[in-house]
Amino acid sequence: xxxxxxxxxxxxxxxxxxxxxxxxxxxxxxxxxxxxxxxxxxxxxxxxxxxxxxxxxxxxxxxxxxxxxxxxxxxxxxxxxxxxxxxxxxxxxxxxxxxxxxxxxxxxxxxxxxxxxxxxxxxxxxxxxxxxxxxxxxxxxxxxxxxxxxxxxxxxxxxxxxxxxxxxxxxxxxxxxxxxxxxxxxxxxxxxxxxxxxxxxxxxxxxxxxxxxxxxxxxxxxxxxxxxxxxxxxxxxxxxxxxxxxxxxxxxxxxxxxxxxxxxxxxxxxxxxxxxxxxxxxxxxxxxxxxxxxxxxxxxxxxxxxxxxxxxxxxxxxxxxxxxxxxxxxxxxxxxxxxxxxxxxxxxxxxxxxxxxxxxxxxxxxxxxxxxxxxxxxxxxxxxxxxxxxxxxxxxxxxxxxxxxxxxxxxxxxxxxxxxxxxxxxxxxxxxxxxxxxxxxxxxxxxxxxxxxxxxxxxxxxxxxxxxxxxxxxxxxxxxxxxxxxxxxxxxxxxxxxxxxxxxxxxxxxxxxxxxxxxxxxxxxxxxxxxxxxxxxxxxxxxxxxxxxxxxxxxxxxxxxxxxxxxxxxxxxxxxxxxxxxxxxxxxxxxxxxxxxxxxxxxxxxxxxxxxxxxxxxxxxxxxxxxxxxxxxxxxxxxxxxxxxxxxxxxxxxxxxxxxxxxxxxxxxxxxxxxxxxxxxxxxxxxxxxxxxxxxxxxxxxxxxxxxxxxxxxxxxxxxxxxxxxxxxxxxxxxxxxxxxxxxxxxxxxxxxxxxxxxxxxxxxxxxxxxxxxxxxxxxxxxxxxxxxxxxxxxxxxxxxxxxxxxxxxx
Amino acid sequence: xxxxxxxxxxxxxxxxxxxxxxxxxxxxxxxxxxxxxxxxxxxxxxxxxxxxxxxxxxxxxxxxxxxxxxxxxxxxxxxxxxxxxxxxxxxxxxxxxxxxxxxxxxxxx
Numbered sequence: 056x057x058x059x060x061x062x063x064x065x066x067x068x069x070x071x072x073x074x075x076x077x078x079x080x081x082x083x084x085x086x087x088x089x090x091x092x093x094x095x096x097x098x099x100x101x102x103x104x105x106x107x108x109x110x111x112x113x114x115x116x117x118x119x120x121x122x123x124x125x126x127x128x129x130x131x132x133x134x135x136x137x138x139x140x141x142x143x144x145x146x147x148x149x150x151x152x153x154x155x156x157x158x159x160x161x162x163x164x165x166x167x168x169x170x171x172x173x174x175x176x177x178x179x180x181x182x183x184x185x186x187x188x189x190x191x192x193x194x195x196x197x198x199x200x201x202x203x204x205x206x207x208x209x210x211x212x213x214x215x216x217x218x219x220x221x222x223x224x225x226x227x228x229x230x231x232x233x234x235x236x237x238x239x240x241x242x243x244x245x246x247x248x249x250x251x252x253x254x255x256x257x258x259x260x261x262x263x264x265x266x267x268x269x270x271x272x273x274x275x276x277x278x279x280x281x282x283x284x285x286x287x288x289x290x291x292x293x294x295x296x297x298x299x300x301x302x303x304x305x306x307x308x309x310x311x312x313x314x315x316x317x318x319x320x321x322x323x324x325x326x327x328x329x330x331x332x333x334x335x336x337x338x339x340x341x342x343x344x345x346x347x348x349x350x351x352x353x354x355x356x357x358x359x360x361x362x363x364x365x366x367x368x369x370x371x372x373x374x375x376x377x378x379x380x381x382x383x384x385x386x387x388x389x390x391x392x393x394x395x396x397x398x399x400x401x402x403x404x405x406x407x408x409x410x411x412x413x414x415x416x417x418x419x420x421x422x423x424x425x426x427x428x429x430x431x432x433x434x435x436x437x438x439x440x441x442x443x444x445x446x447x448x449x450x451x452x453x454x455x456x457x458x459x460x461x462x463x464x465x466x467x468x469x470x471x472x473x474x475x476x477x478x479x480x481x482x483x484x485x486x487x488x489x490x491x492x493x494x495x496x497x498x499x500x501x502x503x504x505x506x507x508x509x510x511x512x513x514x515x516x517x518x519x520x521x522x523x524x525x526x527x528x529x530x531x532x533x534x535x536x537x538x539x540x541x542x543x544x545x546x547x548x549x550x551x552x553x554x555x556x557x558x559x560x561x562x563x564x565x566x567x568x569x570x571x572x573x574x575x576x577x578x579x580x581x582x583x584x585x586x587x588x589x590x591x592x593x594x595x596x597x598x599x600x601x602x603x604x605x606x607x608x609x610x611x612x613x614x615x616x617x618x619x620x621x622x623x624x625x626x627x628x629x630x631x632x633x634x635x636x637x638x639x640x641x642x643x644x645x646x647x648x649x650x651x652x653x654x655x656x657x658x659x660x661x662x663x664x665x666x667x668x669x670x671x672x673x674x675x676x677x678x679x680x681x682x683x684x685x686x687x688x689x690x691x692x693x694x695x696x697x698x699x700x701x702x703x704x705x706x707x708x709x710x711x712x713x714x715x716x717x718x719x720x721x722x723x724x725x726x727x728x729x730x731x732x733x734x735x736x737x738x739x740x741x742x743x744x745x746x747x748x749x750x751x752x753x754x755x756x757x758x759x760x761x762x763x764x765x766x767x768x769x770x771x772x773x774x775x776x777x778x779x780x781x782x783x784x785x786x787x788x789x790x791x792x793x794x795x796x797x798x799x800x801x802x803x804x805x806x807x808x809x810x811x812x813x814x815x816x817x818x819x820x821x822x823x824x825x826x827x828x829x830x831x832x833x834x835x836x837x838x839x840x841x842x843x844x845x846x847x848x849x850x851x852x853x854x855x856x857x858x859x860x861x862x863x864x865x866x
Numbered sequence: 867x868x869x870x871x872x873x874x875x876x877x878x879x880x881x882x883x884x885x886x887x888x889x890x891x892x893x894x895x896x897x898x899x900x901x902x903x904x905x906x907x908x909x910x911x912x913x914x915x916x917x918x919x920x921x922x923x924x925x926x927x928x929x930x931x932x933x934x935x936x937x938x939x940x941x942x943x944x945x946x947x948x949x950x951x952x953x954x955x956x957x958x959x960x961x962x963x964x965x966x967x968x969x970x971x972x973x974x975x
Contacts, residue, residue: 231880235900336959391925391939573881576921576928576935599881603919603930611930615916857884857895858872860967 059083059356060145060152062135062300063160067329067345069095069116071158074353076125082357085127086152088145091183092132094122099342101187102209102374105216111184138304140322156324156356159301159312163294163330163340168204171265177272178288181213193287194220201225202275202285204263206233208372210291211250215374217289218255225283226250227261227275229292232561237370237381240573241397241404242420244561249377249402260595296331296338309333316362318352328352334363341368367434369426380426383408383416383433391415396447398422399566405447406572412440425449466519475520476513481506483520490524497521515542538577540569545581545797552585558593560586560600574600581798584685584721588793591834604683607854608842609665617665618658619645620682621672622718625692625710625730626653635675639668652689652727654680666851669843678718678841685799686721687728690714691739695732695749704749706732709778713747713785719839720831722789723796723805741769744802745785754781758788758814759806767803770811773818787818787827794830869957869964876961878903883918883927886965890974893954894918895963896938898925904938905956905965911936911949 059075061068064087072095075083087094100114122129133147144151165180167173177193179186190213193199199222203214206228218224226233232243233250247257262278266288275283296311307313307321311333318326328348330339339345347363354361369382396405401421407429408416413436417429428450432439439446471484481504489503500506500517507514521529534544543551548567557563563582564574574582583600598606609617621636636655640647643664645657660668669679681687690713693699695706710730717726729740730747740746742762746769748755753776757769773784791814796805806814818824846854878884878897885892885908892908894917904925908918915931925938935944936951943949952973955966 230900239899393924572924575923576933579921579923599879599922602921607919611916611919613913613931615914615919852877853884856887856892857877857963858965859887860870860872860965860970861887861889 056081056084057155058153059085059156059158060154061085061087061158061160062145063158063162063329063331064089064091064093064095064117064131065160065162065329066095066098066342067162067349068158068160070346070349071160071328071352072117072127074350075356076127078353079357080125083156085125086130086154087122087127088130088133088135088147088152090132090134091185093184094118094129094131096184098183101181101184102212102216104184105187105190105213106219107216135300138300138325140304140325143324154324156326158352159304159320159325159327159331160329161297161300161331164297165290166293166295167290168263168292170263172267172272173290175266175268175272176270177268177286178266178290180290181209182294190217190287190289191220194222196286199223199286200284201287201289202227202283203289203291204275205290205292206230206257206259207236207291207293208234208370210289211246211372212374213289213291214250214255215253215377218253223256224254225256225258225275225285227263227277227283228257228259229262231259233257233259234372234379234381237418238379238420239406239418240561241406241565242379242381242418244559244565245402245404245420246372246377246379248562250374294330294340296333298331301327301331309336311338316351316364317355318348318363319355326352326355335365337365341370343368367430369430371423371426378419378421378423380417380419380423380430382426382430383414393572394443394447395570395572397565397568399568404565407447409439409443412438412443414439414446463519463523466516467523475516476504476506479505486517486520487524490521495521495525495528496530514547537581538575540571540574540578541567543567548582549585549589549795549797552589558586558590560597580605584723584798587721587838588834591837596838605685607662607665608669608679608683608846609660610683612658615662616658617660617662618656618682619660619665619668619672620650620654620656620680621677622680622714623654624714625690625707627692627707627711628654632675632677635672635677639671642671643668650682650689652682653691654682654689656682663854663856666847666854670847673841673844673847679843681718684721685724687714687717687719687726689727690717691727691729691743693730693732693737695730699732701735702732702749703751704732704754706730706738706747706749709747709749709754709781710738712778712782716782716786717789719841720789720793720835721838722793723798724801726789726802728785742767743769745769745788747781747785752776754778756781756784756788759803759811761801761803763801765803770806772811772815783824783828784818786831787824788814790827790831790834791817793834794827867955867969868967869959870967872963872965874961875903875958875963878963881922883920883922885916885918888967888970888974890952890970892916892918893965893970894927895956895965896922896927898922898938901958903956903958903963905954906936906938906941907952909951910934911943911951912947917951 095117097114097116103109135147137146144153165182179189194217201217201222201224203210203226206226214224214226232240233246264278265276267274272285272288275285298308298311301308301312312327312331314327314332314334318328320327329345351361351363372379391410394407403421406418414432469483473483475483485504486506489500494500494503507517536542537545557566579600583597586594587596603611609619640657643660646659648656650656690710692707692710696702727743728745729738729743731738731740732749740748742760746757755774756772758772760769761767872886883894883896885894893905894908896904908916910917910929912934915929917927919930920928926935928935934947941951941953954969957964
């Protein structure tokens with residue numbers, strides 16, 4: 056009988072053994088060696104063991120009796136030191152086991168990120184029963200807290216398990232959303248909020264700087280300085296194939312042990328299976344392909360022709376109550392399309408990826424009932440052309456009549472008791488009654504029935520009921536939706552971001568039922584602005600949602616070069632600044648133009664030179680003039696009492712103070728101020744967004760001027776006596792605009808919409824004024840920093856080409 | 867095919883873009899998702915605007931100069947505009963970005 060030796064007792068080797076003994080119990084004399092002091096158990100069920108939902112005994116797949124009854128010799132708790140291929144023996148402590156055929160199934164080891172402190176007691180990987188028991192022990196201590204580094208499948212299952220055992224759990228993930236390999240942002244967002252509801256703290260974009268403690272783990276320190284207390288730190292940042300036996304044996308090893316279609320290594324008598332193998336440049340971490348490999352290997356050993364092929368994979372998370380599913384290919388390809396379905400109320404998100412009339416990928420969250428049906432289609436490559444329109448609704452909806460495709464007909468066909476507005480429990484009959492009673496506009500229906508008055512996502516549906524009931528008599532409301540991604544207006548979106556505490560773009564897309572995967576150039580900059588204005592401390596500005604000028608902190612010109620404008624506070628400069636500007640202009644061959652905002656524009660700068668010229672200007676003490684932002688541009692001044700024989704106040708000084716207060720802040724559209732030292736108004740304050748005219752008795756503040764596409768004189772807001780009051784009123788006014796304005800509405804447009812009376816009413820209340828004043832200060836604590844200096848030190852490489860292939864030989 | 871390494875996937879932010887200088891002019895590499903990239907000419911078919919500076923949305927790019935929108939898959943202008951930009955084969959392997967130099971040299975010739 057041939058001698059078969061197996062190194063490793065994991066999922067893959069267990070399955071291989073089963074196939075062999077089932078098919079041909081007497082084919083081999085088998086010995087299995089395992090470094091763990093036990094045989095095969097179902098490793099993927101360790102998470103339920105950790106969570107207390109299963110016991111270890113329940114997940115054993117092969118116990119001692121099984122090995123005995125199949126005449127399999129075991130060497131458990133023994134580490135292999137080497138393999139002698141010439142003599143065909145495996146060497147373990149004090150023993151040699153000879154083989155005819157050898158299987159290496161050593162699996163993988165957790166990747167321990169080599170940060171300082173990674174070797175402290177209390178830092179563990181998550182691989183085997185010992186790790187699991189260590190976590191269970193740690194959780195049993197009072198007020199125990201755990202930090203999980205790595206928000207992938209394994210890390211989240213562990214986090215949920217530890218939380219169920221009562222630990223304080225923080226998950227650190229270095230990407231922007233959880234499970235970023237399997238999920239898109241929308242599903243990652245839903246998962247994160249579900250985990251947070253269980254009391255798990257999730258920190259994304261979190262990079263660990265060090266693990267600290269005196270003799271054992273005490274805390275984790277992030278790169279931004281945040282410290283998180285921890286009794287244990289779990290590393291689930293990935294796995295590495297355990298291929299060292301392969302290397303020691305001298306068989307071919309790349310990233311892992313290389314095998315062919317029959318799982319054979321470069322030595323014809325040595326095979327490898329599971330996570331320790333590399334096949335056609337792929338390595339493996341999920342169980343399904345391991346089982347395929349096990350079957351191929353068993354057949355090969357038994358002389359049956361078989362061949363391993365990579366097939367489509369799907370992922371499910373084993374966290375009770377978090378239903379998610381991900382399958383198929385989201386990677387490179389041509390001509391792909393998405394179908395997206397969102398139901399904010401039920402917290403459902405589904406996305407299908409289609410290529411050449413075939414489903415190639417699916418992500419589902421909240422409702423995964425149809426996942427197998429979709430997965431089957433992905434595997435079979437079913438042509439979905441005929442059911443494309445209804446595909447996302449799943450198998451139950453196929454074969455429906457064509458009338459279901461016309462939304463108006465579908466609404467007309469709804470019974471009167473069908474619920475239209477889930478938030479307020481309003482059914483179609485309530486709405487049609489209100490319409491019969493004279494409510495002929497959306498606002499009327501909202502006022503009478505409350506339908507669509509809360510989350511607003513059924514607005515389109517309510518309008519359709521109106522259209523069906525009134526026919527041509529119904530006119531769709533004048534306020535336009537933000538863009539084609541949503542039916543909501545800007546005002547709706549701003550209100551809902553505040554009311555529902557939406558703090559990320561994926562949150563907005565999901566909760567407000569966006570129709571596109573990730574917005575469009577119209578809504579993305581607007582949503583980005585609303586989020587950073589409403590949640591300055593929580594939301595992180597997204598450069599990819601900004602127009603080029605705000606992303607590159609310079610103004611793009613028609614030839615693709617940029618213009619650069621340093622700030623000149625209140626229009627005041629010095630000889631030294633002018634020398635620095637002149638030197639920079641010469642160095643970068645700039646055209647020099649004096650702007651209308653009392654400063655100097657350097658035109659014709661190449662993108663790759665931007666960090667260089669910024670650095671030159673920074674070194675001379677200058678910062679970005681934000682001449683490219685929807686934010687504070689300039690505060691224009693006259694020379695005031697310093698020099699002018701008519702000046703009544705220090706208009707230059709006040710202008711500089713205001714500019715130093717307001718610079719760096721983002722606003723719905725650009726913001727220009729001016730301060731004139733007397734009513735002669737040399738700084739043209741009465742056509743600015745905010746203008747201040749100095750008079751003998753103090754300061755006249757007026758707002759809402761325009762001197763662009765429209766021409767408009769400012770309207771009086773308030774007269775005050777002191778500079779401190781100017782600061783208070785102007786700051787509060789700017790903050791009110793920041794919190795309420797529609798993106799791309801200049802102040803004059805916003806004022807005409809909300810009415811100056813309402814603004815005066817808000818600002819006249821000293822308490823409200825101070826609240827706005829303080830909110831502005833909070834925002835400035837984040838955003839008042841020079842973006843040029845920031846990009847020079849942190850992002851300079853983004854201004855260079857990724858690669859230069861012009862020198863590559865033409866073949 | 868002549869796949870040439872042009873850098874790390876992580877060098878391009880999601881929904882961002884970087885350019886590569888080649889003999890066929892600047893080529894924009896767009897990263898639409900975690901694991902999906904496209905390569906096209908960096909020049910807008912309208913007035914030559916640098917497409918790599920536009921906003922990436924879905925599998926489309928909007929030119930920063932006059933808001934023309936192109937499919938990154940086919941290179942076709944979207945909506946009412948008529949025009950096309952060149953697309954090039956690009957792929958991800960082991961977190962590295964590979965560009966097909968043959969396709970680029972063919973269009974440079």
